[in-house]
Amino acid sequence: MTTTPARLTVLAGPTAVGKGTVSADVRARYPQVWLSVSATTRSPRPGEVDGVHYRFVSEAEFDRMVAAGELLEWAVVHGRHRYGTPRGPVEERLAAGEPVLLEIDLQGARQVRESMPEARFVFLAPPSWDELVRRLVGRGTEDEAERERRLATARVELAAEPEFDHVIVNDDVHRATDELLAVMGVVTG
Numbered sequence: 001m002t003t004t005p006a007r008l009t010v011l012a013g014p015t016a017v018g019k020g021t022v023s024a025d026v027r028a029r030y031p032q033v034w035l036s037v038s039a040t041t042r043s044p045r046p047g048e049v050d051g052v053h054y055r056f057v058s059e060a061e062f063d064r065m066v067a068a069g070e071l072l073e074w075a076v077v078h079g080r081h082r083y084g085t086p087r088g089p090v091e092e093r094l095a096a097g098e099p100v101l102l103e104i105d106l107q108g109a110r111q112v113r114e115s116m117p118e119a120r121f122v123f124l125a126p127p128s129w130d131e132l133v134r135r136l137v138g139r140g141t142e143d144e145a146e147r148e149r150r151l152a153t154a155r156v157e158l159a160a161e162p163e164f165d166h167v168i169v170n171d172d173v174h175r176a177t178d179e180l181l182a183v184m185g186v187v188t189g
């Protein structure tokens with residue numbers, strides 16, 4: 001099943017580094033890049049729209065998707081909820097020759113490396129550990145226990161940087177997006 005795997009880009013990086021912000025910036029400025037919509041068992045946050053930000057599914061539906069082989073990768077993130085990339089839409093877009101971006105966690109990125117090693121693997125890094133902590137606390141959408149869980153995950157995730165083909169420091173969202181698009185070959189420079 002080789003379509004045009006070189007056009008698949010996986011964006012990973014520690015929690016709160018700004019993967020969501022960078023991919024939203026890509027979507028806003030370059031609608032020709034198709035951003036995969038993940039399935040998740042977590043509940044929507046205020047403002048999140050089913051089918052746009054995520055496909056919010058029940059545990060039973062996620063089980064079904066796993067059993068049916070419908071997910072390209074999936075993982076339990078922060079020890080809590082399951083997240084996964086629906087395989088069909090990704091393969092359709094790649095077959096159509098469109099650039100595809102997956103914004104997923106490290107465990108997911110490793111699975112994609114197994115099944116689609118030709119993809120580009122990009123690690124979004126924080127300017128520093130202190131800045132990462134500041135962003136995580138500043139977001140204010142999680143309670144204390146959840147923040148601790150996410151920081152513990154982030155420490156492990158930061159250590160994975162050398163596994164990636166490209167490292168982009170998210171010091172400025174627009175600049176990081178431009179660098180990502182250059183890596184993807186969507187824009188030059």
Ligand code: 5GP
Pocket residue numbers: 014015019038039042073074075077083084085103104105106107108109
């Ligand atoms: P959040 O709950 O803050 O939206 O996302 C939590 C984490 O789940 C983020 O690090 C995000 O990259 C990761 N994530 C989102 N979708 C997927 C997916 O489809 N697969 C995997 N493995 N991780 C995902």
